[in-house]
Amino acid sequence: MEASLSLKGANDVSVSLYRKYRPQVFDDVAGQGIVVDVLRTALQRKRVGHAYLFSGPRGCGKTSVARLLAKALNCTDLRDGYEPCCQCDNCRAITSGESLDVVEIDGASNNGVEEIRELKSHVALSPFASQWKIYIIDEVHMLSIAAFNALLKTLEEPPSFVLFILATTEPQKVPVTIRSRCQHIPFRRIELEDIARTLGTIAAKENIPWEDEALREIARQSDGALRDAISMMEQTLALGGGELTMTAVDRLFGGGTSADLEEWIGALKKGSPRPLLMMEEMFGRGASPQRVVEGLFLLFRNLLAVRRWGKPVLDALALSEGEKVFFTEESPRWREEELSAMMLFTSKLIPQVRLGLRSDVLSGLMAAKDSELTLSERPSAAHEGTAAAA
Numbered sequence: 449m450e451a452s453l454s455l456k457g458a459n460d461v462s463v464s465l466y467r468k469y470r471p472q473v474f475d476d477v478a479g480q481g482i483v484v485d486v487l488r489t490a491l492q493r494k495r496v497g498h499a500y501l502f503s504g505p506r507g508c509g510k511t512s513v514a515r516l517l518a519k520a521l522n523c524t525d526l527r528d529g530y531e532p533c534c535q536c537d538n539c540r541a542i543t544s545g546e547s548l549d550v551v552e553i554d555g556a557s558n559n560g561v562e563e564i565r566e567l568k569s570h571v572a573l574s575p576f577a578s579q580w581k582i583y584i585i586d587e588v589h590m591l592s593i594a595a596f597n598a599l600l601k602t603l604e605e606p607p608s609f610v611l612f613i614l615a616t617t618e619p620q621k622v623p624v625t626i627r628s629r630c631q632h633i634p635f636r637r638i639e640l641e642d643i644a645r646t647l648g649t650i651a652a653k654e655n656i657p658w659e660d661e662a663l664r665e666i667a668r669q670s671d672g673a674l675r676d677a678i679s680m681m682e683q684t685l686a687l688g689g690g691e692l693t694m695t696a697v698d699r700l701f702g703g704g705t706s707a708d709l710e711e712w713i714g715a716l717k718k719g720s721p722r723p724l725l726m727m728e729e730m731f732g733r734g735a736s737p738q739r740v741v742e743g744l745f746l747l748f749r750n751l752l753a754v755r756r757w758g759k760p761v762l763d764a765l766a767l768s769e770g771e772k773v774f775f776t777e778e779s780p781r782w783r784e785e786e787l788s789a790m791m792l793f794t795s796k797l798i799p800q801v802r803l804g805l806r807s808d809v810l811s812g813l814m815a816a817k818d819s820e821l822t823l824s825e826r827p828s829a830a831h832e833g834t835a836a837a838a
């Protein structure tokens with residue numbers, strides 16, 4: 449579907465779309481249903497604790513939800529016992545980042561014990577204008593041991609009006625003594641479908657024309673991080689002259705989109721130089737080796753699943769119509785052992801490209817693997833030939 453909406457130039461997107469469309473109420477939070485359920489129940493039963501640990505991959509909404517919780521606690525006109533009204537003085541102050549009772553600390557840049565000591569004396573003071581004083585410490589795993597120890601003292605006996613929300617991408621690096629004082633709420637990476645839908649909602653509100661395939665490709669490349677997806681969407685918009693097109697997405701990712709990778713797989717096992725040339729061309733246009741290898745791994749995994757289990761898997765995977773056609777047409781061309789071998793091959797390459805394997809070496813290895821596949825086809829073809837002749 450292509451939206452027939454009025455064209456709007458990329459220059460009109462002056463405020464970052466991510467900031468503009470940060471969820472303002474719990475019902476707008478994308479892809480974190482369980483987290484929202486837990487917090488909604490706690491708010492409705494007035495059983496919010498004094499310390500939470502929000503963990504999960506980057507860009508999945510931890511800080512946004514922390515601010516929402518702060519807003520819900522200090523809102524003077526709460527809806528349904530959990531949704532902030534977004535109109536009262538407290539809600540407005542928190543949204544604009546001006547509330548004196550909501551303190552955000554970046555653990556990565558305030559990892560010294562001095563900052564935490566300062567925080568300790570601050571914690572004891574009553575809130576200025578609201579019921580709760582909320583401290584949001586982002587990237588909390590970056591704090592030094594001394595800072596953790598100072599924080600622990602505060603967490604052991606928090607004043608009744610204080611809530612700590614610690615956010616981290618690496619909960620295992622937070623000392624057990626700290627973790628055990630917190631209610632741990634794990635966030636998930638956001639599903640491709642949820643990201644694509646959120647991008648579509650934003651595009652519609654901004655009157656930006658879009659192609660569904662383009663939004664899905666951005667969602668795929670964002671790897672579950674909505675923040676990254678929205679930022680990629682803004683870049684696509686700039687490249688696409690105000691439209692979210694597949695052509696612009698292709699330019700942004702320098703090739704290596706799933707359409708490119710599908711075409712590449714379709715060229716394998718034919719004894720042709722195309723796989724090598726296509727790979728060289730993709731890297732020449734600036735495709736990231738890591739994204740290419742990870743993308744191929746997922747395609748081979750899905751191909752294997754479709755080859756083995758057929759339609760039920762096809763229906764269960766979150767695929768676009770184009771992808772369904774690809775898997776349906778491509779899977780009969782492969783034997784299960786070949787697909788397993790390709791999955792294993794690409795999975796072994798993932799750590800290597802992360803460590804900086806050169807793209808020309810990568811395309812060489814890929815071409816060698818293709819030759820191997822092509823050669824392994826021949827004896828069996830010859831064998832079938834003799835069998836048929838006999």
Ligand SMILES: [Zn+2]
Nearest residue numbers: 523533536539
């Ligand atoms: Zn309010």
